[in-house]
Amino acid sequence: MRRYLRLAIVLPLAMGSLSASALDLFEERLRIHGFASQAVVDTSDNQYFGDSTGTSFDFTELGLNASYRFTPRILLSSQVLVRRAGDMYDGTPSIDYALADITASSTSEARFGARLGRIKNPLGLYNETRDVPFTRPGIFLPQVIYYDKVRNLVLSSDGVMFFGETYGEAGTLSLNLGVGQPIIDDNAEWTYLGDDFEGRLEPRDPTWIANLWIASPTERLRAGLGVVASSLSYDAFESSFLESGSIGFINTILSLQYNDEQWTLSAEYSRMPLEWKEFGPVFPFSKQTTEGYYLQGAYRPRPNLELSLRYEEGFADRNDRDGSRSSALTGGLTPPFDFYSKIWTAGLRWDVKPNLMLRFEYQRHAGTFALSIRENPDPSDLVKHWDAFAASISVRF
Secondary structure: OHHHHHHHHHHHHHHHHHHHHHHHHHHHHEEEEEEEEEEEEEEOOOOOOOOHHHOEEEEEEEEEEEEEEEEOOEEEEEEEEEEEEOOOEEOOOEEEEEEEEEEEEEOOOEEEEEEEEEEEOOOOOOHHHOOOHHHOOOOOOOOOOOOHHHHHHHHEEEEEEEEEEEEEOOEEEEEEEEEEEEOOOHHHHHHHHOOOOOEEEEEEEEEEEEEEEEEOOOOOEEEEEEEEEEEEEEEEOOOOOOOOEEEEEEEEEEEEEEEOOOEEEEEEEEEEEEEEEOOOOOOOOOEEEEEEEEEEEEEEEEOOEEEEEEEEEEEOOOOOOOOHHHHHHOOOOOOHHHHEEEEEEEEEEEEEEOOEEEEEEEEEEEEOOOOOOOOOOOHHHOOOEEEEEEEEEEEEO
């Protein structure tokens, strides 16, 4: 009886100790973070993230992400995002990414592996982190490179991404090669077809992605080249104004960034040949090459205060920089300035606390190419020269 009594006392204690150890291990491997951001936007003309001519509060972001270190070589991670951005996004929760990061080999000199699932496309300096307000270079990303009007199309893909990194005295070299299916929503149809026609826009072929980065040992200097090739098919319904057709593009982004304690200088250039096929005689466009670039400088007089200045230009067709030929293709219904954007942006970032950030921005625009057609469906209402002021508050945990 004494033996059974000891067992009855010791066994629950042992089980409790094992449960506590398992719980500690689970908590050690699990990481959960989140953020929330609210912006107010006011413009002199045109609609920019909501009814901005009457002051818009329709730019809201809520994110929750989690990662779990399943084994030393396997990391599981995902993020759910609630995004409200004028008429483009209505706040419906969506999965930004959900992937397994598998390391095949890891040494002090190199790391190789693959990512499977819904993967952020590694394009440019900011595409992978564009949804986190604290990692962006402003309230809004440079719109001539990171088009919010087709954000989901370039943000992530469902597929596989192979990666490799090498480390040495000269710095870091990293390469990503991936293939997958793009994420398509109504904004892609508005942007590339000019309206929400009766039909269905879907992936035609897999999207191919390649990205190469070179960084100095301290990452003070970074240079990158990213390429994404994709094609979409439009299945027209009987009532559609258009015929069934396809859209193909190859987007190339060159990136360069310099960092030191007080300064960050960034520059990126994008070039994207576009081709429309078989949409019928009423669709005016067939081929064009979209081009955009920006230069930005950020100065930190104090660790929690940043001043920034950016200039960017974007063109619907690099061979038609004043938009006159593109406008003629629409019969003059769309003004020439809707085919280019030239934007000055001055910004202030104040990290009130490590988890609380305030931003203020002023933008001066010439042209409306950066705007969403979905938010500005009537080209006769567009104004060439316009101003935008924005402020935001962001928190994270």
